[in-house]
Amino acid sequence: MRYTMRAILSAATLAGIASTSAPAFAADEVNIYSYRQPFLIQPLLDAFTAETGVKTNVVFASKGLGERIAAEGENSPADVLLTVDIGRLDGAKQLGVTQPVNSDVVTENIPSQFRDPEGHWVGLTNRARVIYASRDRVDQDSITYEELSDPKWKGRLCTRSGQHVYTIGLIASMVAHHGAEETEEWLAGVRDNLARKPAGNDRAQVKAIYAGECDISLGNTYYMGKMETNDKEPEQKEWAKSVRILFPNSDDRGSHVNLAGIVLTKHAPNKDNAVKLIEFLTSAKAQEIYAETNFEYPVTPGVAVSERVQSWGELKPDSLSLSDIAENRKTASELVDKVGFDDGPAS
């Protein structure tokens, strides 16, 4: 019968897929679940493999990897989980899928404010959330997050969704500094200053400044580097030229920084290699790659930021503890809904 034939054929192909893609549990491997894009971590992983001979396997997703590790349980192939913000680091710990990293190398490389006190997560880079300001239409050289609710910015501010992890991180830091009530008032003020409904990504906001739709926008610093060095889409270099970066609150507590980091999974099958990888990522060599190719801020003291990053100005990071930010994320997310931030300016 034709249909039986078809079923046999597909079963055979299935088996084929299964056999080619099943991870081989060879000794010299480390399995990575990553919320960070493979493109960004590949240079680091290549350097790691060159140095140690340990092969790396990656699954990349934007959500649900913690839940996947939890469901897979003791048989989970994942050794480490890489994340882009503090919320996910803390979330993995809460889910109970982590174990402490016991490594003197890591303790020595990473200052204690960038590590979980119990060792369940380790920070790898700092990412500052700053203001992109139009070169033509904004004169002031300094700015604060607080003044974003000042009516002088009415119709001049652009940002991505309030529910994006980066925005949530910033709002959570405002809650930590000023309390929920004051932050709600502030957030409503910021909403009233929006030039348009929050949508698109950080780069799209810079494009909007270039287009004249708004004068300032919120964004992470490294997008500046990505636009300035984009040879395939040279028009993005024009967008970058139309703006400059202002580091908010430089004169007081400093700019909000979020942390990208890594956790060691509870049942890591290649634990030794995983610890080796974590130690490598905190080393000066790896931190330099982060600084040079990703335009991020290293967390290891003594590793300088890249020249390009230096050219944007001096970052003074807010010393607020990361667990305070993680704790206030839920409140931040609720406030965003409450003031209808993502509905945009009241018309």
Place this chain on the structure above:
Amino acid sequence: MPRPLHMTNAERFWQSGAILIAVLVLFPLLAILWIAMSPTGDVWEHLINTVLPRSLRTTLLLMAGVGFFTTVVGVGTAWLTTMCRFPGQRIFDWALLIPLAVPTYIIAFAYVEVLDYTGPVQSGLRALFGFKTSRDYWFPEIRSLGGAIFVMSAVLYPYVYLTTRASFLVQSASVLDVSRTLGASPWRVFLRIALPLSRPAAAVGVSLALMECLNDIGAVTFFGVKTLTFSVYDTWLNRSSLSGAAQLALAMLLMVFLLLWLERFGRRKQRFDNGNAKQRHPARFTLTGWRAGGAFVLCLLPIALGFLIPASLLADRASRRLDDLWAGPLAGAIWNSLSLATIAAVLTVLLSLSLAYALRLNKTPVLMLGVRLASVGYAIPGTVLAVGILVPMAAFDNFIDAQMKAAFGFGTGLLLLGSGVGLVYAYMVRFLAVSYGQVEGGFGKISTHLDMASRTLGRDASQTLGQIHLPLLRPVLLSALLLTFVDCMKELPATILLRPFNFETLATTVFEAASREAFEEAALPSLAIVIVGLLPVVYLARTSAESFRTKRSSRKRSLAA
């Protein structure tokens, strides 16, 4: 129809097989239910007070808009291409399906590029009128509810087109011819006869389109349209309550269930089969002059909006980095996408066939409920469903592993999840609704008199399926296969979360590029999805059209003889 109490062996086989399938497909739903049971804290107070009133309204408006436009465009063009003759009609017949191959997250991106300040439209306007900045003129914002309705309708109308077209094709010619003989105008035939007769088919198509727009997260995020699905993810990711998110997802499901039930309730007393199995294409209305021109434009417009415009933008961006094409990863991704989608589509259609046939044999209440539940999984936000799929699969894998360790001293690890099998299962669960609706609709068109005749003549239930139903169902099975294949190609959330190490498909390649905001790099793999999805669309659409043409000509031949 034989009564359930006196099932033959063959019937019992179909019945138990179908129950097994339904249970298998229901597992992830049960897992989500289980997740939803754990305590949620104060999540709901926040949802009810601040989120739901707004997002419910947005979602309903989005669904109403997409429902309206997909119906009008889908049914209208299906009528034109099947019942009228005008220049280009043969090409439109299959070309109208093409936008189906364009994922919503890609078309959303493309239209932002086209209509944005730096895009060709606004640049042209500025050059034409001498505007300097965007403050000098008004231009509609594509990142809005209206924009979302527009882009979603532009790529989802083919669901309605495909299902209604199939129904127009098999509508008894005699009914239409009789109405024309009795003096009904073309409009009257359309409105009073053909339209009501095709209602079940259109309902299937529209409900697919609506479920897809309900579970969409790519386009709505990009456009900042806060639907219920948006709130599901906020609840899970920003307020760390997966159980709250699961509850919200289930509440959405209830909404879909209600909608489908209402539609079915509305036509509960009606039968839509032909009364006889003779299928003959009714005479076409020949259009001339402005009518022909109008029909031409009406059919061209949806293709231009849903395919030509976004695809030419993608082609432009992709042409800047053609060298990527020869890089290993893309070729591997194409192969992975193709093979996975093919296997999953074939299996899914086989499952649908089994379920639909078992139900045709014996409408037992248990099975009916199981099938209904199993086919609304489509409306669940993809990543939540993926988490629901993870739970039973990992439990199964760990169980086998433990058994093997106990019996033989070595473990099997994650047998299904660690391989591509998990993905195939996910696709089957997610897209059962897509193919089941088609197959069920196809069975509905076949008169039960045929079953009775076949059984009276000594064929058992399985032989009847093979010898009577399968040949008659061929066009329907093809279109079910086509829809499922294309959906599997485009599928993103489950593929991302469930794939094994170092395994990329076209969709995940697009996602990877999009996630680091390098949309221009996403253009080539996006185009590849569209083109690879296009080939079967064109092939299957042409075969299904031809199968009717050959039927006609063979009939002519037999008349001539």
